[in-house]
Amino acid sequence: MYIAGGETLFVQHLGITGARTLDYFKKHMTGYRAAQKAAGMTTEAIIDEVKRSWLRGRGGAGFPTGTKWSFVPKTTAQKYLVCNADESEPGTFKDRAIIRNMPHMLVEGMIIAARAIGASRGYIYIRGEYEEEAGILEEALKEARDAGQLGKVDIFVHRGAGAYICGEETGLLNSLEGLRGEPRDKPPFPAVKGAFDGPTVVNNVETLACIPSIIMNGGAWFAGLGRIEKSGGTRLVGVSGQVNRPGLYEIPAGGATIREIIYDICGGIADDRQLRAVIPGGSSTPPLSADEIDVVYDIEPLACAGSMLGSAAMIVVSEDYCLVRLLERIVLFYERESCGQCTPCREGVAWARKILSRIERGTGTDRDISLLLSVADSINGKALCALGDAAALPIMGFVKKFRADFEAHVRGGRCPGA
Numbered sequence: 001m002y003i004a005g006g007e008t009l010f011v012q013h014l015g016i017t018g019a020r021t022l023d024y025f026k027k028h029m030t031g032y033r034a035a036q037k038a039a040g041m042t043t044e045a046i047i048d049e050v051k052r053s054w055l056r057g058r059g060g061a062g063f064p065t066g067t068k069w070s071f072v073p074k075t076t077a078q079k080y081l082v083c084n085a086d087e088s089e090p091g092t093f094k095d096r097a098i099i100r101n102m103p104h105m106l107v108e109g110m111i112i113a114a115r116a117i118g119a120s121r122g123y124i125y126i127r128g129e130y131e132e133e134a135g136i137l138e139e140a141l142k143e144a145r146d147a148g149q150l151g152k153v154d155i156f157v158h159r160g161a162g163a164y165i166c167g168e169e170t171g172l173l174n175s176l177e178g179l180r181g182e183p184r185d186k187p188p189f190p191a192v193k194g195a196f197d198g199p200t201v202v203n204n205v206e207t208l209a210c211i212p213s214i215i216m217n218g219g220a221w222f223a224g225l226g227r228i229e230k231s232g233g234t235r236l237v238g239v240s241g242q243v244n245r246p247g248l249y250e251i252p253a254g255g256a257t258i259r260e261i262i263y264d265i266c267g268g269i270a271d272d273r274q275l276r277a278v279i280p281g282g283s284s285t286p287p288l289s290a291d292e293i294d295v296v297y298d299i300e301p302l303a304c305a306g307s308m309l310g311s312a313a314m315i316v317v318s319e320d321y322c323l324v325r326l327l328e329r330i331v332l333f334y335e336r337e338s339c340g341q342c343t344p345c346r347e348g349v350a351w352a353r354k355i356l357s358r359i360e361r362g363t364g365t366d367r368d369i370s371l372l373l374s375v376a377d378s379i380n381g382k383a384l385c386a387l388g389d390a391a392a393l394p395i396m397g398f399v400k401k402f403r404a405d406f407e408a409h410v411r412g413g414r415c416p417g418a
């Protein structure tokens with residue numbers, strides 16, 4: 001683990017024996033003192049503090065958390081807080097580290113968030129494969145409940161069955177209710193009509209785990225941890241692929257460029273090879289080429305560079321890797337994970353994958369490259385939820401930036417990555 005300058009919220013607790021216990025949490029972290037502080041604050045004051053912090057959702061979209069909470073109507077209806085622990089975007093492994101090493105930080109964040117939005121029930125929706133982590137959460141909740149820390153909120157762990165679509169917030173809510181994990185039409189948004197038709201906030205694990213330190217130290221303090229405008233706190237960055245030191249790192253929000261992360265923090269490309277491409281924020285985010293890595297690693301700069309921070313899961317690709325094969329594997333994942341509810345995603349992603357497989361095997365034609373782009377264009381922005389975009393955007397990005405690789409495959413030339 002590496003701390004790239006500045007204060008950290010998470011990495012100092014990773015890998016420490018006993019860090020997940022209530023005892024450790026009380027001694028070395030906020031120890032439910034932030035929840036006690038929040039109990040003495042009005043709900044508006046809590047939301048204002050979170051708005052001031054410039055905490056932006058860590059699940060992928062980067063929506064400002066305080067603003068999302070303020071959308072929940074102030075009615076007496078039963079409201080819900082749902083923690084999204086589905087962590088299903090390929091490349092992402094940060095939420096698991098939080099759950100394994102500091103589950104009480106998440107639970108305390110949920111207690112405060114539930115108070116802020118007026119929810120008396122909370123759910124942690126955790127992906128089916130995280131069996132051990134679900135047990136760790138159950139244990140932490142029992143400790144907190146027995147110690148009287150949960151107060152008026154009760155929190156339950158709900159295990160998914162392992163489907164990417166159940167990370168999408170409305171697919172998640174359907175699954176939570178025992179229905180098929182299919183996304184719902186929006187609007188209404190969950191803040192107005194969510195779980196069991198009640199107003200609901202869905203937040204990512206890391207988002208909620210940031211809340212105790214915001215309440216303890218103030219929103220301005222958290223905002224000040226970030227190094228750029230409109231992005232507070234730190235970012236847990238999961239780096240995988242062909243770097244010398246893959247792993248989970250914590251940097252100040254906007255505190256490093258992609259180049260610094262790859263070469264200074266992760267020790268450069270493995271086996272002294274050259275960098276070819278970077279997928280900056282999980283497999284659904286468009287790639288950057290090796291000459292585009294001086295971009296600051298955060299939400300706005302990456303959007304300006306034509307990609308996304310997503311879930312801050314950086315996948316690094318060296319020169320000796322076939323990008324056509326890589327894209328085929330990515331699209332195969334989305335083909336398998338499409339819930340099948342809407343036509344552009346169900347049919348489009350499957351067709352795109354078939355075309356890609358042809359190109360990859362060398363049986364495609366020049367026309368297949370433009371056909372692939374046209375299929376991607378007919379998915380992008382036209383599916384019921386962003387799963388379709390998750391397949392279409394990488395296709396468009398890879399073909400735009402590395403078209404010569406695709407042409408080499410169809411023309412029987414030498415693939416630059418082979």
Ligand SMILES: Cc1cc2nc3c(=O)[nH]c(=O)nc-3n(C[C@H](O)[C@H](O)[C@H](O)COP(=O)(O)O)c2cc1C
Pocket residue numbers: 056057058059060061062063065084085086087088089164165166167168169170202203204205207208385386387390
């Ligand atoms: C197909 C798809 C999969 C998603 N998977 C996850 C996930 O595994 N974890 C997550 O926190 N958000 C995921 N999201 C984003 C959620 O829909 C939602 O925006 C997020 O949980 C909100 O939390 P935040 O505001 O704290 O980021 C996914 C979105 C889509 C479209």
